Amino acid sequence: MQRVFFFGNGKAEGEGLGKEKLGGKGAGLAEMTALGIPVPPGFTIETGVCAEFTQNGKVPGLEEEVDQTLQRLEKAAGRSFGDPRNPLLVSVRSGARSSMPGMMDTILNLGLTSKTIGGLAALSGERFALDCRRRFLQMYGDVVLGVHKEEFEEALSALRQKRGVTSDADLKAEDLAEVVRRHEAIIQKHTGKDFPDEPREQLWGAIGAVFRSWDNERAKTYRKLHRIPNDWGTAVNVQTMVFGNRGETSATGVAFTRDPATGERRFYGEFLPNAQGEDVVAGIRTPRPLNADGSGASLEETMPEAYRELLRVRDLLEKRFHDMQDIEFTIDDGKLYLLQTRNGKRTGFAAVRVATEMVAEGLISKDEAISRVEPEQLVQLLAPIFPADEKQAAIASGRLLGKGLPAGPGAACGRIAFTAQRAVAMAGQGDPVVLVRVETSPEDIAGMNASAGILTTRGGMTSHAAVVARGMGKTCVVGAGEITVDYGKGELRARGRTEREGNWISVDGTSGEVISGKLPTRPSEVLQVFVEENLRLDQSQIARSFSELLSWADSRRRLGIRANADTPTDARVARVFGAQGIGLCRTEHMFFEESRILAVREMILAEDAAGRRAALAKILPMQREDFVGIFREMGERPVTIRLLDPPLHEFLPNDEAVLEKTARELKVSVEKLRERVQALHEANPMLGHRGCRLGLTHPEIYETQVRAIFEAAAAAIQSGGKPHPEIMIPLVGTRAEFEKLKVLVDETARKVTAESRQPVSYTVGTMIEIPRAALRAGEIAQKADFFSFGTNDLTQMTFGYSRDDAGSFLPAYIESGILPEDPFASLDTSGVGELVSIATQRGRQTNPRLKVGVCGEHGGDPRSIAFFHGAGLDYVSCSPFRVPVARLAAAQAAMSEGKEGVSSTA
Numbered sequence: 004m005q006r007v008f009f010f011g012n013g014k015a016e017g018e019g020l021g022k023e024k025l026g027g028k029g030a031g032l033a034e035m036t037a038l039g040i041p042v043p044p045g046f047t048i049e050t051g052v053c054a055e056f057t058q059n060g061k062v063p064g065l066e067e068e069v070d071q072t073l074q075r076l077e078k079a080a081g082r083s084f085g086d087p088r089n090p091l092l093v094s095v096r097s098g099a100r101s102s103m104p105g106m107m108d109t110i111l112n113l114g115l116t117s118k119t120i121g122g123l124a125a126l127s128g129e130r131f132a133l134d135c136r137r138r139f140l141q142m143y144g145d146v147v148l149g150v151h152k153e154e155f156e157e158a159l160s161a162l163r164q165k166r167g168v169t170s171d172a173d174l175k176a177e178d179l180a181e182v183v184r185r186h187e188a189i190i191q192k193h194t195g196k197d198f199p200d201e202p203r204e205q206l207w208g209a210i211g212a213v214f215r216s217w218d219n220e221r222a223k224t225y226r227k228l229h230r231i232p233n234d235w236g237t238a239v240n241v242q243t244m245v246f247g248n249r250g251e252t253s254a255t256g257v258a259f260t261r262d263p264a265t266g267e268r269r270f271y272g273e274f275l276p277n278a279q280g281e282d283v284v285a286g287i288r289t290p291r292p293l294n295a296d297g298s299g300a301s302l303e304e305t306m307p308e309a310y311r312e313l314l315r316v317r318d319l320l321e322k323r324f325h326d327m328q329d330i331e332f333t334i335d336d337g338k339l340y341l342l343q344t345r346n347g348k349r350t351g352f353a354a355v356r357v358a359t360e361m362v363a364e365g366l367i368s369k370d371e372a373i374s375r376v377e378p379e380q381l382v383q384l385l386a387p388i389f390p391a392d393e394k395q396a397a398i399a400s401g402r403l404l405g406k407g408l409p410a411g412p413g414a415a416c417g418r419i420a421f422t423a424q425r426a427v428a429m430a431g432q433g434d435p436v437v438l439v440r441v442e443t444s445p446e447d448i449a450g451m452n453a454s455a456g457i458l459t460t461r462g463g464m465t466s467h468a469a470v471v472a473r474g475m476g477k478t479c480v481v482g483a484g485e486i487t488v489d490y491g492k493g494e495l496r497a498r499g500r501t502e503r504e505g506n507w508i509s510v511d512g513t514s515g516e517v518i519s520g521k522l523p524t525r526p527s528e529v530l531q532v533f534v535e536e537n538l539r540l541d542q543s544q545i546a547r548s549f550s551e552l553l554s555w556a557d558s559r560r561r562l563g564i565r566a567n568a569d570t571p572t573d574a575r576v577a578r579v580f581g582a583q584g585i586g587l588c589r590t591e592h593m594f595f596e597e598s599r600i601l602a603v604r605e606m607i608l609a610e611d612a613a614g615r616r617a618a619l620a621k622i623l624p625m626q627r628e629d630f631v632g633i634f635r636e637m638g639e640r641p642v643t644i645r646l647l648d649p650p651l652h653e654f655l656p657n658d659e660a661v662l663e664k665t666a667r668e669l670k671v672s673v674e675k676l677r678e679r680v681q682a683l684h685e686a687n688p689m690l691g692h693r694g695c696r697l698g699l700t701h702p703e704i705y706e707t708q709v710r711a712i713f714e715a716a717a718a719a720i721q722s723g724g725k726p727h728p729e730i731m732i733p734l735v736g737t738r739a740e741f742e743k744l745k746v747l748v749d750e751t752a753r754k755v756t757a758e759s760r761q762p763v764s765y766t767v768g769t770m771i772e773i774p775r776a777a778l779r780a781g782e783i784a785q786k787a788d789f790f791s792f793g794t795n796d797l798t799q800m801t802f803g804y805s806r807d808d809a810g811s812f813l814p815a816y817i818e819s820g821i822l823p824e825d826p827f828a829s830l831d832t833s834g835v836g837e838l839v840s841i842a843t844q845r846g847r848q849t850n851p852r853l854k855v856g857v858c859g860e861h862g863g864d865p866r867s868i869a870f871f872h873g874a875g876l877d878y879v880s881c882s883p884f885r886v887p888v889a890r891l892a893a894a895q896a897a898m899s900e901g902k903e904g905v906s907s908t909a
């Protein structure tokens with residue numbers, strides 16, 4: 004079985020074998036060679052021998068195979084290993100299936116020995132030969148022999164100092180000879196041996212180091228983070244050296260076949276004349292552009308022939324790989340060589356644009372375009388951003404305050420407010436505000452809404468702040484534990500800085516960074532086109548690509564996509580992003596509005612049902628208006644409205660000043676109000692008097708809400724609409740709970756219809772968020788029209804983890820591998836998922852017409868969506884800003900199943 008694959012002179016033994024066998028780099032070299040692209044000849048040792056080699060230190064027969072291939076290489080290169088007159092020098096590089104920073108990277112100039120250095124000097128000059136030797140000793144010493152690279156660097160900089168020069172380029176041949184002697188001495192001191200002076204010994208040292216680097220700590224950590232299997236192994240690439248540092252007719256550079264930031268179809272890259280690859284990466288010299296920019300320094304202007312050849316290569320590569328490529332090249336005395344090609348990493352913007360434009364260019368199919376874009380990347384297209392250079396400069400100047408979880412992508416910059424009330428007041432004065440809290444609660448909604456960004460120091464990805472911020476499309480960072488908030492002093496402290504209310508702060512919800520002071524932001528074009536409508540579609544390339552890609556996705560998915568939306572504004576955003584209905588309208592969010600919280604509190608303070616009814620009568624018209632607005636926005640699309648869910652105490656003030664103010668407004672004594680707050684206090688409110696339990700003990704609350712819904716629906720019909728309300732009962736655990744409340748809904752509907760003489764078609768269903776309800780789904784479904792999995796609560800109750808407090812141990816669980824990831828962010832498919840499957844099956848068994856969806860946060864998570872697709876759900880519902888993500892993820896789920904997706908009507 005062949006394990007070593009030669010490439011050179013237009014022929015590649017590994018052509019078509021792919022990354023699995025040859026690693027990404029090896030496969031790219033083989034394909035480029037076969038395409039007739041100039042690639043220095045070499046060979047690849049396949050990934051499959053990595054494990055055996057690291058375990059036993061050798062692989063039987065491999066040495067002979069390498070020897071034979073080496074002879075072919077010598078022939079192709081016209082040079083021999085160890086030849087004192089015309090020595091073959093090679094590079095040795097690692098290359099796994101997917102690029103893996105953390106593994107050994109590169110050794111250059113291998114083959115340089117005391118016997119061959121003279122030959123190289125005769126060919127290319129003494130200084131050049133010594134510089135090659137110096138680099139070789141450094142790289143080999145570091146990665147093969149384990150000598151700290153700082154020691155080499157110190158030796159080099161000591162000599163620079165002694166000579167009074169700042170750049171290595173100013174060192175003369177005799178200086179470099181001195182450096183070489185010092186490097187050799189360092190190696191001798193560390194290893195107790197002379198530096199290996201025999202090319203084959205050097206080669207096997209390097210091959211062994213590459214294989215072993217697969218198992219170094221950095222590589223292992225990287226694999227764990229990126230779910231790369233440990234048994235893949237790395238390949239080893241041995242390739243003839245070419246030199247970009249042989250003078251002004253030589254150069255080295257990197258390029259992307261399209262712009263990796265925007266996706267624009269233009270050649271993009273940079274180069275350094277008279278340099279080796281590491282010089283570009285090291286960032287010591289400023290690279291120059293490839294394309295002519297009028298400076299006269301570009302590759303196009305200084306080496307037009309090589310540039311033209313590079314353009315030809317670019318076309319060949321895109322035609323062969325059907326994707327944007329990231330390439331490395333070297334120009335050796337005027338002649339271009341390609342050293343690497345791989346699919347280029349890109350931003351969400353570039354991913355979308357490249358995918359759609361490649362369809363238009365006939366390079367890929369629509370299905371390929373759909374599968375090319377990571378659904379999560381779409382979020383970037385909706386979020387405002389900080390320009391990268393400005394942010395880096397701020398961080399470099401020490402303004403970073405800390406890092407938390409990136410809960411709501413985007414960039415926000417505003418004045419610090421430490422309470423929701425102050426946020427509202429300060430926002431009213433004109434400047435944007437960032438609300439900074441230890442954590443948020445429903446009371447803070449108005450403040451959150453008024454803020455440009457939200458920062459909490461506690462809490463995880465489904466904490467209140469994270470969920471609400473994502474729903475609002477707000478920039479949000481949660482759990483920034485390094486930052487201490489001191490409400491008493493009205494300040495935050497972090498990294499030796501203190502920030503007070505009113506100070507400017509910048510929050511990057513895409514990276515989690517929190518920066519002191521002001522940074523400029525740019526709004527997203529996609530938002531300007533679709534939501535703000537102040538930019539036309541024909542003015543925005545990215546908005547066109549975005550909507551094109553999503554329309555293709557729609558034709559491939561089976562799952563319906565709905566949105567969680569509580570207001571007409573949210574509903575509109577959901578609709579323009581393509582939601583086919585509302586899967587969850589949380590009515591309690593309407594209760595918190597400034598204008599109605601007082602009536603809600605009056606209701607809670609009432610002594611009896613009659614008192615509650617009187618207060619509810621004030622809420623009814625307001626709630627009706629909300630529904631009228633939502634029905635108007637959603638037209639004929641279904642709207643699932645959940646009756647009140649949270650425990651009542653959440654609506655009462657918990658801060659002394661607000662308590663006093665509320666008592667005054669309600670004309671009751673502070674004592675009475677405090678008494679009621681205490682009476683409603685619960686040890687664990689999430690398991691307490693909430694959801695349908697509230698509806699059953701205080702039926703007038705649900706009656707009022709249902710009345711508001713049906714009056715609104717009747718009004719909508721009278722003005723020509725066709726509303727489809729779906730009434731949803733939260734937190735059901737038993738059939739009796741659901742049955743009783745369904746009767747309440749039906750009776751109230753009948754009453755309103757009798758009054759309005761306007762029949763309304765509606766359905767009544769339940770959330771499945773309690774494990775018992777999932778298990779007893781068969782009997783609940785007999786009376787229910789639909790199920791909607793509230794996977795936030797279902798996860799909480801299945802694991803027994805509180806949604807609000809799990810942040811104190813979940814990170815440790817994930818870190819130590821007890822849990823693979825946060826189950827509140829991505830569904831625990833084996834546990835919670837099993838309950839979803841069981842409930843779906845049992846529910847459909849007794850009620851084949853049962854419609855089944857999900858409205859927990861998982862409805863917007865691509866991996867969870869794949870699971871829901873497989874479990875046969877009818878739709879997923881997520882926050883409006885995640886609707887595009889869900890559309891794409893649902894299409895990918897359908898495609899990966901290999902089935903034709905049929906677009907559903909949700």
Ligand code: PEP
Pocket residue numbers: 587589648772792793794795796797858859860
């Ligand atoms: C849920 O529990 O998944 C849900 C959608 O309801 P909430 O998050 O409002 O509790």
Ligand code: MG
Pocket residue numbers: 772793795796
């Ligand atoms: Mg819930």
